[in-house]
Amino acid sequence: MKKSDWPLWEVFIRSKQGLNHKHVGSLRAADAEMAIENARDVYTRRSEGISIWVLESKNIHASDPQEADSLYDPAHSKVYRHPTFYDVPDGISHM
Numbered sequence: 001m002k003k004s005d006w007p008l009w010e011v012f013i014r015s016k017q018g019l020n021h022k023h024v025g026s027l028r029a030a031d032a033e034m035a036i037e038n039a040r041d042v043y044t045r046r047s048e049g050i051s052i053w054v055l056e057s058k059n060i061h062a063s064d065p066q067e068a069d070s071l072y073d074p075a076h077s078k079v080y081r082h083p084t085f086y087d088v089p090d091g092i093s094h095m
Contacts, residue, residue, distance in 0.1 A: 001030060007056050009035040013043055014051035021053050032056075 006028040012021035024043045029035035035054040043049065063071055 003028065006030050007058065009039075009054045010057050010060065011035070011039040011043055012053040012055070013039075013049040014053075015048055016050050021051065026057065029054075 008026055009029055009032075010026050011024050013024045014021045027035065027038050027042060029038050032054055036052050039052050039054055040049075044052070
């Protein structure tokens with residue numbers, strides 16, 4: 001298999017200070033093991049990461065940006081999800 005035929009991998013790194021992994025970039029590799037090794041060499045050169053996740057890009061499924069209005073529109077029929085439904089106790093001024 002030629003390098004240009006290798007699948008694209010998305011790389012996520014967990015920093016020493018963080019609790020979550022953050023997307024840092026993409027790379028091409030023949031398999032997951034090679035993707036992790038390459039991600040270590042490319043994205044953690046200064047020992048800033050403690051964990052690496054790689055995910056083959058073809059396995060990522062995303063919402064359609066054209067459907068964002070209907071997808072993220074709040075459910076008006078569920079009033080309990082709105083903060084105006086709850087009473088704020090006396091003495092709490094910044095909420």
